[in-house]
Amino acid sequence: MVEPDHICWGGEHRHACSHTLDVRDLYATYGKTDALRGISFSTHCGHTLALIGPNGAGKSTLINILAGLIRPDRGSVLWNGTSPDTCRREFAYLPQRTEVDLRFPLTVRDLVSMGRYPMLGPWRSPGPHDTGIVNRALKALDLEPLQHRQIGQLSGGQLQRALLARAVAQEAHVLLLDEPFTGLDEPGTASLAELLRNLAAEGRLIIASHHNLQNAADIFDRTLLLHREQIAFGPTAEVLCPQNIQRAFSTTAR
Amino acid sequence: MNDFLQFMTEPLALRSLWACAVIGFSNGFVSATVLLRRSSLQIGTLSCALLPGIALAILLFGLVPLIILPGAILAGLLVGLGSLFVSRTSRLDHDTALSILHTTAFALGYIILIRIGLQQKVDDWLFGNITGMGNRDLWVAYITGAVAVLTLTVLQRPLLIYLFDPRGAASVGIPVRAFSYGLFALIILVLVSSLQAVGAFLTLGLMVAPAATVYLLTDRAEWLFWGGGLIGAGGSVAAFCLSYPLGWHPGATIIVILGVLFLLAYLFSPKYGLFRRR
Numbered sequence: 001m002v003e004p005d006h007i008c009w010g011g012e013h014r015h016a017c018s019h020t021l022d023v024r025d026l027y028a029t030y031g032k033t034d035a036l037r038g039i040s041f042s043t044h045c046g047h048t049l050a051l052i053g054p055n056g057a058g059k060s061t062l063i064n065i066l067a068g069l070i071r072p073d074r075g076s077v078l079w080n081g082t083s084p085d086t087c088r089r090e091f092a093y094l095p096q097r098t099e100v101d102l103r104f105p106l107t108v109r110d111l112v113s114m115g116r117y118p119m120l121g122p123w124r125s126p127g128p129h130d131t132g133i134v135n136r137a138l139k140a141l142d143l144e145p146l147q148h149r150q151i152g153q154l155s156g157g158q159l160q161r162a163l164l165a166r167a168v169a170q171e172a173h174v175l176l177l178d179e180p181f182t183g184l185d186e187p188g189t190a191s192l193a194e195l196l197r198n199l200a201a202e203g204r205l206i207i208a209s210h211h212n213l214q215n216a217a218d219i220f221d222r223t224l225l226l227h228r229e230q231i232a233f234g235p236t237a238e239v240l241c242p243q244n245i246q247r248a249f250s251t252t253a254r
Numbered sequence: 255m256n257d258f259l260q261f262m263t264e265p266l267a268l269r270s271l272w273a274c275a276v277i278g279f280s281n282g283f284v285s286a287t288v289l290l291r292r293s294s295l296q297i298g299t300l301s302c303a304l305l306p307g308i309a310l311a312i313l314l315f316g317l318v319p320l321i322i323l324p325g326a327i328l329a330g331l332l333v334g335l336g337s338l339f340v341s342r343t344s345r346l347d348h349d350t351a352l353s354i355l356h357t358t359a360f361a362l363g364y365i366i367l368i369r370i371g372l373q374q375k376v377d378d379w380l381f382g383n384i385t386g387m388g389n390r391d392l393w394v395a396y397i398t399g400a401v402a403v404l405t406l407t408v409l410q411r412p413l414l415i416y417l418f419d420p421r422g423a424a425s426v427g428i429p430v431r432a433f434s435y436g437l438f439a440l441i442i443l444v445l446v447s448s449l450q451a452v453g454a455f456l457t458l459g460l461m462v463a464p465a466a467t468v469y470l471l472t473d474r475a476e477w478l479f480w481g482g483g484l485i486g487a488g489g490s491v492a493a494f495c496l497s498y499p500l501g502w503h504p505g506a507t508i509i510v511i512l513g514v515l516f517l518l519a520y521l522f523s524p525k526y527g528l529f530r531r532r
Contacts (some may be wrong), residue, residue: 067425093425104290104418105475114415118426122412150473170426 019080019173020044021066021205026075028061034228035061039075041224041233045173048200050210050220050236054249057227059209063176066207067093079174089118092167096178097159102152108162109147112137115169137169141195157188164195175199177208181219193219213240258499267498270385273392274490274508277448280399281457282464282486283406284444286478287437289465290417295349296334298458299356301445303333305379305454306363313370323394326446327439333359334438360454382453382505384494391450398447402440406479413437414475451490452505459509460486463516470519470526489515 026039036058043049051059064070066077068088077084084091092115115137116130126134138144141161151159160180167175180196181189196219200206210216216223216236223239225231231248232239261267288297307329308322315321337352344351367376378386387395406413416423416433424430441461448457468481489512497507521528 064421067421068427069421069424088425088427091425093422095419095421101292101418105469105473105478106414106418107473110475111418114418114422117411117415117428120411122409176425 019203019205020078021174022076022078022081023066024076024078026062026065026077027073028058028065028070029073030058030061036065036072036226037229039224039226039230041230043205043222045203045205046200047222048196048206048208048220049222049224050208050216051224051226052210052213052216052240052248053226053231057248059226060178062224062226063093063178063207063209066174067091067176069093089170090173092170092172092175094163094167094175094177094180097156097163097180097183099178100151100159100163102159104151106151107148108143108151108154108165109134109138111151111162112143112147112165112169115166115172118170133171134169137165140168141165156184157191160184160192161195164199168199172204174205174207177206179209179211181208181210181212181215189215189219213245216240261498262495266385269389269392270387270504271491271494273384273387273395273451274494275487276392276395276399277451277486278460278464278490278508279483279487280395280402280444281448281460283403283479283483284441285461285463285465285482285486286468286475287406287413287417288441288461289469289478290414290475291437294458294462296352297441297445297461299352300330300334300442301449301457301461302360302454303356304329304442304446304449306359306366307332308379308449309363309366309370312372313366322449323443323446326449327442329359329363330442330445378453379449380453380455381503382449382451382456384451384504384508387450395447395451398443402444403483405436405440409433410476410479452508456505456509459512460490463509463512464489467512467516467519470516470523473525485512485515 020042021044022042024040026036027034028036039062051062053059061070065072066084068084068091079087079090113126113134116126116134120126120130138147141164143158143161143165146154146158151162154162164175180192184192196206196208208220210220217240220236222234223236224233225239225244225248227248232244262271288294304326307325307327310329311321311325333352333355337348337355340346340351340355341348364376367373367379377383412423412428413433416428416430420430445457445461448460452460464486465478465482467485468478472478472481490508493508493511494504496502496511497504500507519527524530
């Protein structure tokens, strides 16, 4: 059983396992093309949700909308019944590993400490409370021995853990990941999958774009299959049936 | 030696020394953002693109010291945004468009400067004339330097998050677009204020080398700012003192000294140097 406010180490916010994310009839355009048409689903903390679809299906657009980076043309996103704009710190966006500037002069500890920004703002200096939370995040993701390394000296899996630790230090409830499994070998995939499942079990909602149909069911318990419009949403094994996959990936899908 | 000591007590020399320290520090400080943005080459082309704006401002309003600032900013913006526009509306990439626009702008600026009879000043615009800086120029340098250092210090935390991960920064509410434009404006401002000291050609060195040197010595982003400032100021002051007895051009000497400091860090940095102990 997960403790009620397990993931909010700061204690400023009572956490309920029933935090829900409601996406209602979402439409978005990207340039001149329709990126998303009529996406609707509802899920809550504790789940790992895969966004699956062919290239250009709108997976990144959806993640960007959830992260507040772009506005939908129509429809709404509700987090516990209110707009996510009122609680941006509860959403953490994790960049793709290949987008991270590995030569940036930053240690693992500096990177994780960036997660405290929403609580500290530009000027407040971190107190023992913040230091404690950063320490716990480093420990939870097994990064303590690496904390003084520059981020370029990490393996792909270690860098992914550091990015997750930043989200944990942010006390985020929803983790938005862009293709986290791309470029990982098999052991790396297995350990990241376990990490994501654990983070979800503690009461977080994990949402990730994903492209490997073979291992999706092992990693994610929920899947949204989309090709601009929504093909199916539900438990991964049910969603990824041959008919649905055919509909999503056939070139005639509109 | 006595000659040198006597020269150093003259108000002209003292003023130039101050100018070196202030301009070196503010450029070095700002160089941290240029390095972290990975935009050194763009800044280089920009510094040359300022020339026609300055020339045009002088053509229209005469040689009033403060008038070159808006002219330079306008030219920088035109070339910077223009190249972006050309690359988006043609099959050329941004670097190609920028190269063409900035050389054209530079050539145009050169022609205007000659046509309005400022031949003897052209060298100053290209390579700087630190001893020719008046009190008013010095004040402009003080104020832009103070604005730059203060802004970058006050906003350092969100700025570093923005530079490292712009999308992550936007997702926690950091106004990334304002940061992007603000940084661009700040860089142009500092470029212009240092134009008189080291000139359009050499200012790139002052704008990149200090932080690049510190970058080879440390893994801490915060140190790039203050370390870059100290190296910029120390290098410039030392170069000015050397330039007199050696009879070298002061602006060029500054850039050479900064280059030598960079080379030393490149070779002997304990952490990342070529000859580090493995």
